[in-house]
Each structure stands twice: as C-alpha cells, then as structure tokens.
Amino acid sequence: MKANFEHLQSAHCENGVTTNLLRNVGVSKITEPLAFGIGSGLFFIYIPFLKVNNGPAIAFRTQPGLIFKRTCKALGIPVVRRKFSSKEEAQRVLDECLQSGRPVGCQVGVYYLTYFPKEYRFHFNAHNLIIYGKEDDNYLISDPVMETATTLSSYELERVRFAKGVLAPKGQLYYPKENHPVTDDQIKHAIKNGIKRNIRDMLHIPGPIAGVSGIRFTGKRIKNWRNKLGLHEAGLYLAQLVRMQEEIGTGGGGFRYIYGAFLQEAYAYHKDEKLLEIAQSFTKSGDMWRNAAVQSAGIYKGRLSTQEDFNLLGDTLIEIAEVEKQAFQALSKIKWHN
Numbered sequence: 001m002k003a004n005f006e007h008l009q010s011a012h013c014e015n016g017v018t019t020n021l022l023r024n025v026g027v028s029k030i031t032e033p034l035a036f037g038i039g040s041g042l043f044f045i046y047i048p049f050l051k052v053n054n055g056p057a058i059a060f061r062t063q064p065g066l067i068f069k070r071t072c073k074a075l076g077i078p079v080v081r082r083k084f085s086s087k088e089e090a091q092r093v094l095d096e097c098l099q100s101g102r103p104v105g106c107q108v109g110v111y112y113l114t115y116f117p118k119e120y121r122f123h124f125n126a127h128n129l130i131i132y133g134k135e136d137d138n139y140l141i142s143d144p145v146m147e148t149a150t151t152l153s154s155y156e157l158e159r160v161r162f163a164k165g166v167l168a169p170k171g172q173l174y175y176p177k178e179n180h181p182v183t184d185d186q187i188k189h190a191i192k193n194g195i196k197r198n199i200r201d202m203l204h205i206p207g208p209i210a211g212v213s214g215i216r217f218t219g220k221r222i223k224n225w226r227n228k229l230g231l232h233e234a235g236l237y238l239a240q241l242v243r244m245q246e247e248i249g250t251g252g253g254g255f256r257y258i259y260g261a262f263l264q265e266a267y268a269y270h271k272d273e274k275l276l277e278i279a280q281s282f283t284k285s286g287d288m289w290r291n292a293a294v295q296s297a298g299i300y301k302g303r304l305s306t307q308e309d310f311n312l313l314g315d316t317l318i319e320i321a322e323v324e325k326q327a328f329q330a331l332s333k334i335k336w337h338n
Contacts, residue, residue: 016144
C-alpha cells in the first residue's frame with residue numbers, strides 16, 4: 001500500500017511535513033517559508049532550570065506541532081491529530097490511514113533513526129516525518145531533511161514513535177482531514193495574523209527567558225558561565241546551545257534565514273517595501289547566530305578558553321537580541337490592508 005506522494009526536501013522537518021502534507025491535499029501555493037511564517041515558527045526560549053542532554057533547555061522555534069496546527073487553522077483546513085498509549089493501536093490506525101491512501105505526519109525521536117548519521121542521533125523527541133506507504137514489513141518514509149525518501153522497519157518505526165523522555169511522542173500522528181481549496185485572500189490574511197502573533201511572542205511575553213528578552217538574558221548568563229560552572233561544564237552548556245542552534249532542523253541561524261524568506265514571499269500578498277527591508281535584518285541575524293555557533297564551538301572544543309571569549313560570545317547574543325527587537329518593532333508598525 002502506497003499513497004500517491006512526492007517527496008520534497010526542506011530545510012526544517014515540521015515546515016517540510018506541513019508543506020508536503022498540504023500539497024498532497026491540493027494546497028500548492030504554501031511554500032516552506034510561508035508555512036513557517038504563517039505558523040509563527042520563529043521563537044527563542046532559555047529555561048535554565050530544565051536540563052536536556054547535560055545542558056539547559058534552549059529552543060529557537062515555537063513548540064513542536066504548532067507550525068502545522070496554526071498553518072492549517074489559518075487556512076481553514078481541518079486536521080486530525082492522535083496520540084496513543086497502545087503501540088498496537090498506533091500501528092493499526094497508521095496502517096488504516098495508509099490503506100486508504102492517506103500519508104500522515106508523525107512526531108518521532110531521532111536517537112534510533114537508523115538512516116540518520118550517528119553523530120546526529122541523540123535524545124530529541126520533536127522530529128517530524130511523513131509515512132506514505134508500506135511494503136512488506138517496511139514503512140515508506142519521507143523525512144523532509146533527507147535528500148531522498150527512505151524506509152524503516154515496523155520495529156524501527158515503533159521504537160522512534162514511542163521514544164521515551166522529554167516531549168515523548170506517544171505514537172503521535174496527524175494529517176489534514178480533507179482536500180480544501182485555499183484562496184489568495186486566505187493566505188494574505190494568514191500572513192498578517194502569523195506576523196502579528198510572532199511580534200507578540202518575540203516582544204511581549206512577560207519575564208526574562210523568552211523572545212528577544214530571552215536572547216539578551218542568555219547572553220548575560222554566558223558571561224558568567226566560565227567562573228560559575230568551570231570550563232568543562234560551561235563547554236557542555238555551549239555544546240547544547242550549538243546543538244539546538246545548528247543540528248535540530250535548521251537551528252537558530254537557519255530559522256532566521258527562513259523568516260527573512262517568508263517576509264520576501266509575504267511581499268507578493270502585501271505590497272509594502274518595508275517587508276523587504278525587514279527581511280534583510282533577519283538575514284543579518286541569521287549570520288550573527290552562525291558566527292555565535294562558531295564562537296561557541298571554539299570554546300567547548302578547547303580552542304578558546306579565556307573570560308574574554310565568553311564575554312565576546314555573550315555580547316554577540318546581546319547584539320542579536322537588539323537586531324531582532326528592532327526588526328519586530330518595525331514589523332509592528334506596518335499598516336496592514338485587508
């Protein structure tokens with residue numbers, strides 16, 4: 001059993017799953033940048049009291065699942081999402097979907113993904129992929145971050161669908177419920193609302209750990225890590241920063257590039273030159289995040305070790321916070337026309 005499905009590679013897993021599943025139900029105008037922007041995917045949060053892989057919890061994007069949920073809701077497309085306590089029930093429902101020719105998105109853990117290079121396998125349970133068929137005991141997998149489609153055995157798929165730990169997927173699957181026509185006016189309205197929600201998330205969440213305040217807060221904390229934690233543990237913290245920034249999907253820098261591309265594509269629906277100007281700010285932010293990753297790697301690999309190195313890295317994040325703050329403030333001043 002195999003759905004009529006075309007594998008398309010993307011920069012980030014949930015963007016790609018969202019785009020590919022929507023294309024499968026006839027929504028061909030939604031690109032990866034549009035899905036990311038409409039779903040208000042850009043974010044930052046630093047949670048020092050929650051530890052993941054020997055470091056503090058850091059995220060550069062919104063909560064897993066929200067990009068798909070928000071994009072479909074904005075376009076008026078009903079969705080089905082299910083989690084399971086029973087592995088047998090999870091496989092039965094999956095097989096029924098495939099038998100009816102319906103590809104489905106799944107949230108999985110990456111640690112046991114056999115087609116991932118070993119250096120990319122660690123305990124992270126918010127990866128997304130599409131299952132679009134089954135041949136004998138092998139499921140046909142469209143993982144958007146891979147160049148070509150691949151397969152997992154039923155045991156391998158069960159293992160990643162029921163990975164344990166933080167954000168345990170619990171066999172989760174999801175899909176658009178039905179084919180649904182989407183108009184340019186719907187996309188135009190969805191773009192406006194997606195931007196407004198992202199302005200709220202990056203500028204107006206109370207407290208110091210989220211949005212641009214969170215980036216600034218993290219920069220200040222980094223300056224203290226060497227003396228407070230010692231070089232070894234500080235290095236582990238920075239390794240976590242780089243891992244979440246550059247190895248989980250597109251990470252911090254890549255997400256900023258995608259958001260810049262989103263604003264450029266938004267210009268086709270909202271003819272305001274400011275969108276193109278602000279897009280350049282996010283490209284600049286992406287470059288700065290990539291430079292921060294290089295600085296962080298230099299420290300945790302032992303090439304850089306002085307307090308000045310930590311100060312420089314902290315100042316880089318504080319500068320990034322200012323760039324993104326100004327960009328979102330500029331977006332908040334745009335006059336939208338229905």
